[in-house]
Every structure is written in C-alpha cells, then in structure tokens.
Amino acid sequence: xxxPGMLKRNKKxxxxxxxxxxxxxxxxxxxxxxxxxxxxKEIALSAIKLWDKQPRNFKLSMDDVIRGSVLExxxxxxxxxxxxxxxxxxxxxxxxxxxxNPPVGxxxxxxxxxxxxxxxxxxxKVFSLFHIKEVxxxxxxxxxxxxxxDKAVSNADHVKERLEQTKIEVKAYKRKxxxxxxxxxxxxxxxQREDLPITDKLKWAISFAELCEGQGRGYTWQDLADAxxxxxxxxFDWKKLLLERSDQWxxxxxxxxxxxxxxxxxxxxxxxxxxxxxxxxYVELTGSPPExxxxxxxxxxxxxxxxxxxxxxxxxxxxRTKLKDELANVDWDKPSEVKKxxxxxxxxxxxxxxxxxx
Amino acid sequence: xSEYEYPKLKVLAITNHKxxxxxxxxxxxxxxYFVRKGLRVLGxxxxxxxxxxxxxxxxxxxxxxxxxxxxxxxxDPDWEDLPTPPPGYWSIAQFFRLGYVEPYDTxxxxxxxxxxxxxxxxxxxxxxxxxxxxxxxxxxxxxMFSLDYYQDEFDIVVIDTPPQTSALIASAYRxxxxxxxxxxxxxxxxxxxxxxxxxxxKENEFRTDGKLQLVGILPTIYDNQAASERRSMERLESxxxxxxxxxxxxxxxxxAYSNTSATYSNPSSLFDMHDSTAAKKEALQFxxxxxxxxxx
Numbered sequence: 001x002x003x004p005g006m007l008k009r010n011k012k013x014x015x016x017x018x019x020x021x022x023x024x025x026x027x028x029x030x031x032x033x034x035x036x037x038x039x040x041k042e043i044a045l046s047a048i049k050l051w052d053k054q055p056r057n058f059k060l061s062m063d064d065v066i067r068g069s070v071l072e073x074x075x076x077x078x079x080x081x082x083x084x085x086x087x088x089x090x091x092x093x094x095x096x097x098x099x100x101n102p103p104v105g106x107x108x109x110x111x112x113x114x115x116x117x118x119x120x121x122x123x124x125k126v127f128s129l130f131h132i133k134e135v136x137x138x139x140x141x142x143x144x145x146x147x148x149x150d151k152a153v154s155n156a157d158h159v160k161e162r163l164e165q166t167k168i169e170v171k172a173y174k175r176k177x178x179x180x181x182x183x184x185x186x187x188x189x190x191x192q193r194e195d196l197p198i199t200d201k202l203k204w205a206i207s208f209a210e211l212c213e214g215q216g217r218g219y220t221w222q223d224l225a226d227a228x229x230x231x232x233x234x235x236f237d238w239k240k241l242l243l244e245r246s247d248q249w250x251x252x253x254x255x256x257x258x259x260x261x262x263x264x265x266x267x268x269x270x271x272x273x274x275x276x277x278x279x280x281x282y283v284e285l286t287g288s289p290p291e292x293x294x295x296x297x298x299x300x301x302x303x304x305x306x307x308x309x310x311x312x313x314x315x316x317x318x319x320r321t322k323l324k325d326e327l328a329n330v331d332w333d334k335p336s337e338v339k340k341x342x343x344x345x346x347x348x349x350x351x352x353x354x355x356x357x358x
Numbered sequence: 359x360s361e362y363e364y365p366k367l368k369v370l371a372i373t374n375h376k377x378x379x380x381x382x383x384x385x386x387x388x389x390x391y392f393v394r395k396g397l398r399v400l401g402x403x404x405x406x407x408x409x410x411x412x413x414x415x416x417x418x419x420x421x422x423x424x425x426x427x428x429x430x431x432x433x434d435p436d437w438e439d440l441p442t443p444p445p446g447y448w449s450i451a452q453f454f455r456l457g458y459v460e461p462y463d464t465x466x467x468x469x470x471x472x473x474x475x476x477x478x479x480x481x482x483x484x485x486x487x488x489x490x491x492x493x494x495x496x497x498x499x500x501x502m503f504s505l506d507y508y509q510d511e512f513d514i515v516v517i518d519t520p521p522q523t524s525a526l527i528a529s530a531y532r533x534x535x536x537x538x539x540x541x542x543x544x545x546x547x548x549x550x551x552x553x554x555x556x557x558x559x560k561e562n563e564f565r566t567d568g569k570l571q572l573v574g575i576l577p578t579i580y581d582n583q584a585a586s587e588r589r590s591m592e593r594l595e596s597x598x599x600x601x602x603x604x605x606x607x608x609x610x611x612x613x614a615y616s617n618t619s620a621t622y623s624n625p626s627s628l629f630d631m632h633d634s635t636a637a638k639k640e641a642l643q644f645x646x647x648x649x650x651x652x653x654x
Binding site for chain 1: 488491492495525548551552555559562563564565569587588589590593594599600
C-alpha cells in the first residue's frame with residue numbers, strides 16, 4: 001500500500017538479531033565451559049619461549065640456529081656442531097614429512113607459550129625457515145637441501161618479522177604445571193630419543209629425586225616409569241638406585257655410570273644387593289678394589305687398537321661437517337686408506353685445538 | 359579446600375570492555391549499597407582513570423595519586439621484607455609491585471579502599487616482562503585475596519575495571535567469584551559483551567572448580583523514549599538465553615545518577631537523596647537484586 005503521508009518507521013532499529021544471537025551463544029559457552037587442560041594452537045615462533053632447564057645436556061642456542069652455524073671460538077664448538085647437525089636433519093625431515101608431534105608448553109600472557117618439551121623441534125622449524133631450500137630434481141620431483149643463507153639472517157628486523165609471521169602448532173597447557181610435574185613432562189618428552197645418553201637420564205633422575213625430597217614428598221616407580229618411559233620392573237630398579245644413592249657403594253657406582261665407566265645395570269645390581277654385600281658386589285662387578293680404581297684412568301693406545309670400526313666412529317663423530325662427508329667415503333676396509341684418513345683427521349683436529357703437549 | 363573457591367569472601371568484578379557504560383557509577387552505587395547493608399566491603403580500583411577512587415579516597419586531583427597513608431611509618435622494619443621501600447601511599451600499583459598494601463579507611467566504617475594510581479599502574483604494567491605477567495599480574499590478585507587478612511576482614515570485594523582487554527582485566531577475572539556487566543543497549547556495547555564472554559569462557563576453562571559466575575547484565579543509561587533501545591531490550595528479553603540474566607529494574611537515563619556520581623557532588627551519594635527520587639528508588643531495587651543474586 002502506498003500512502004505518501006504516512007511516516008515510515010525502520011523496524012530494524014536497535015541491536016541486530018545476529019548480535020544478540022552471538023551474545024547468547026558466547027554466554028552459554030562461557031557459563032558451561034568445562035575445564036580444559038590443554039589445547040593445540042598455532043603460535044608464532046617469536047612467541048615461543050625456550051626452556052632453560054632442559055633435562056638433557058644441550059648447548060645449542062637459538063642464535064646459532066638462526067645463524068645456521070656455530071662460531072669457531074665458541075666454548076662448546078664441538079658439541080654445538082653435533083647438535084646443529086641433528087637440527088638440520090630434523091629440519092629436513094619436517095620439510096619432507098611434517099612434524100608428527102607438536103612441541104609442548106604452557107600458556108603465558110600475551111599469546112606466548114613457555115616450552116617444556118620440543119626445544120629441538122622448534123629450533124628445527126626456525127632453521128628451516130632460513131636455511132632449507134626447495135630444489136627441483138631432474139626427474140621433476142621436489143627435494144629439500146640445507147643451504148646456509150647468510151643474507152637471509154643479516155637483517156635483524158627481517159629475522160624478527162619472519163619469526164613473528166611464522167606459526168607452528170604447539171600443545172599448550174592452560175596452566176603452568178607444578179614443578180614436579182614440569183620435570184616429569186620435560187623428561188618424558190626427551191626420553192623416547194635414541195641419542196639421549198644414560199648419563200642425562202641418571203642426572204635427571206637424581207635431581208628429580210632431590211626435588212621430590214626437598215618438597216617433603218616421595219616418588220613412586222610410576223613417576224619414574226612415566227618420565228623415563230619404563231616398564232614396571234626397570235622402574236623399580238631405578239627407584240631402588242635412587243633410594244639407596246647415599247650408600248657409599250651405590251654412590252661410587254653412580255659416579256662410575258656418570259663417567260661412562262659402568263653400565264647402569266651394574267649400578268642397579270649393586271643397589272639391589274644387601275647393604276653388607278654391596279662392597280663385594282661392587283668389587284665383583286668392577287673387577288678391582290675401589291681404592292685402586294679411584295681417579296684411575298685406563299689408557300687405550302690407538303696403536304694397539306685393532307678395532308677399525310671404533311676408529312671410524314671416533315673420527316666421524318669428531319669431524320666437522322665437510323671433512324666428515326669426505327671421510328665417510330673412505331674405504332675403511334683398507335688399512336692404508338684408514339691411515340690416511342686418520343692423518344687428515346688429526347691435522348684438522350690440531351688446527352682446531354692445537355697440538356697435544358706430548 | 360577447592361582451588362578456586364575462597365572460604366567465605368565474594369569478589370565482584372564490574373566489567374565491560376566498552377567505555378562509557380556507567381561501570382564506575384554502578385561500582386560506586388553498589389559499593390555504597392553493600393556498605394549500607396552492613397557488609398564489610400573492600401573497594402578496589404584497577405582503572406588508571408581513578409574515578410572510583412576519587413569517590414572514597416582523598417586523591418590528589420592533579421596527579422590522581424592517593425595521599426600518604428595516615429598509618430605509614432617509614433621506619434617500620436617490615437618494609438625490609440618488601441622488594442623496594444614503599445612510597446608512603448598505597449595504591450593498586452603497590453599491591454601488584456610489592457605484594458602488600460594497606461587499604462585506606464573511608465567515611466564508612468565498614469568500607470576500606472585500595473585506590474588506583476594514574477601513572478604508576480601504567481608504568482608497572484609496562485615494566486613487567488611478558489613471561490612474568492602470568493605470575494605477577496594475572497594470578498597475583500587471587501593470591502592476595504586468598505590471604506587470611508582479606509578472607510577474615512571482608513565479606514565482599516568490589517573491583518572497578520578499566521574499559522579494555524588487558525592483563526589487569528584478566529587479573530580481575532582470575533580473582534573474581536562473580537562478574538556484573540553494565541551495558542548500554544546499542545550495537546557496540548552489546549558486541550563488546552561477546553569479547554567479554556570469550557575472556558569469561560577462557561577463565562572457566564582454566565578453573566577446575568569454583569567457576570566464575572555471571573551476576574547479570576544491567577542495562578544502563580536506558581532511554582525508554584528511544585525506539586531503538588526499546589527494540590533492543592525486547593530482543594534481549596525474547597532471546598531464550600539472556601532474558602533471565604537481565605537485571606531489573608534497569609538503570610534509566612536519569613540526571614540524578616550523573617549528578618551524584620560526580621566527584622564533588624552534593625549530596626555525595628544517590629542514597630542520601632530524598633526517598634521519592636526516581637533514580638534512588640530504582641538503584642535500591644537493582645542493587646537489592648544484585649545482592650540477592652550474589653548472596654542467596
């Protein structure tokens with residue numbers, strides 16, 4: 001109907017139905033929100049705080065990763081180089097197959113996350129951001145290779161910007177776990193790693209035991225099983241070792257394990273023995289009275305070593321990247337080739353660390 | 359004891375991310391209502407604008423800082439336990455920075471007050487490192503209110519919040535047992551409630567128990583002569599989820615509210631006006647409704 005004299009009113013004045021519906025929905029969600037322990041979310045690399053208290057011995061810093069190399073005068077050059085190589089391998093595998101498990105952390109204010117586990121994975125993501133290049137192979141397929149790109153990291157503002165723009169998935173806990181749970185989670189995240197040395201596990205277990213005792217609470221085999229990825233029986237062995245660690249023979253055994261001179265299983269046996277039989281057990285398992293062995297260093301002459309495999313392993317493990325590739329191609333079954341390789345390795349070693357005094 | 363329930367204390371945060379919706383006016387009214395009801399009340403102002411503080415504490419009108427506390431003794435040996443010596447006045451900035459504050463006495467025997475500080479609070483927030491905000495700001499207020507002093511000395515804490523999303527608001531939500539939302543009935547204010555509800559949801563997802571409860575939504579500065587506001591009210595009331603959350607009577611657009619909310623108004627309180635004053639009548643009614651929803 002068209003009535004020119006009638007005042008037309010806009011019936012749509014006021015808050016829209018959509019807005020009211022949005023309020024109803026969010027209010028209902030808020031009111032009925034269940035406790036959420038954690039959630040997986042996308043976090044900018046710049047907002048991920050690394051965890052200083054890693055349970056493993058790890059020296060590589062984020063600066064090294066961004067730079068793509070370790071400074072020659074770094075105090076931990078050898079260890080860091082080995083760690084960086086593993087980061088490179090991890091970065092390549094992420095490019096090929098993606099990250100299977102996201103790093104774990106807990107929420108900090110301002111959309112930041114404090115990492116508990118997944119330090120290396122995060123570093124690998126940062127490394128790949130600057131130093132992994134995509135290449136097209138002859139057959140047309142895509143491959144990835146490490147290419148240390150100094151230009152990509154020469155501008156600090158540019159680096160910052162890329163870290164802010166690149167997000168990765170992180171499993172973030174809503175609340176900071178208590179200190180004991182934190183320790184367990186951090187170890188549990190590392191324990192599946194094949195290269196995690198038994199010394200790191202043992203050091204962690206001792207500090208965990210001290211932490212629990214300091215808080216006036218005990219620790220169960222289940223705590224150790226969860227954190228160290230053990231079944232019930234080995235977890236009991238670990239618990240016994242920790243409980244008896246103030247006994248002088250168990251303490252000595254632990255010392256030897258930490259020096260890499262004794263298998264942890266022997267330490268378990270000593271801890272499991274009757275207190276008055278521990279000395280004889282110790283002597284039986286170490287083959288010498290403890291007085292004689294204190295501070296003693298067994299020398300192995302390379303000249304008399306007949307194990308070419310041990311020599312190969314020693315050389316490759318302590319060679320820098322380029323040299324390592326070269327030496328890996330040596331025919332290790334030919335004594336003359338092995339001799340040459342050892343000479344090359346030794347020259348490089350002396351360049352880096354100087355000549356031995358004697 | 360459950361982790362997120364205080365033994366006795368109630369903590370009410372009056373909050374809306376949008377400014378100008380009469381948050382501070384409502385905070386002042388509800389504080390006075392609780393006081394007149396005989397409750398032992400602690401007023402806490404976390405808004406650097408300090409308007410809530412100006413009502414109850416003799417603030418410096420230029421610097422917006424509180425006066426030297428009458429009981430302050432600079433030689434008190436206890437100050438050695440604090441991270442830095444206290445300045446002599448106590449504000450919410452010291453509450454966060456030093457982990458201690460002495461609330462001010464007010465004209466009401468059963469009302470104590472922790473005032474805000476215009477510049478110091480902002481400065482403090484700028485200085486906190488991002489990885490410390492969780493402990494030093496967000497969780498701090500709840501930790502403080504969990505202390506025996508606050509649990510024993512007060513029945514309710516009323517917090518006036520700034521109109522923004524910040525760590526301070528998150529701190530108030532973490533500390534609160536209840537939130538009260540004043541809102542105008544316009545598109546922006548109602549949309550602002552969605553953002554608030556998201557923070558409220560986040561808080562409840564964090565808590566294992568003692569979930570944060572909504573007291574209600576109080577429509578403010580309501581003009582029933584305006585068709586748009588009437589229409590908005592109808593929509594809110596007819597939406598299944600919100601109708602019971604709306605507190606009635608609403609706070610209408612009445613001059614007596616703004617007149618008595620001004621810092622140096624006379625009379626200084628709406629409740630001191632004549633009983634026939636329309637604003638006083640409705641303020642008594644919605645305040646009683648708020649009281650009932652928190653305590654009954």
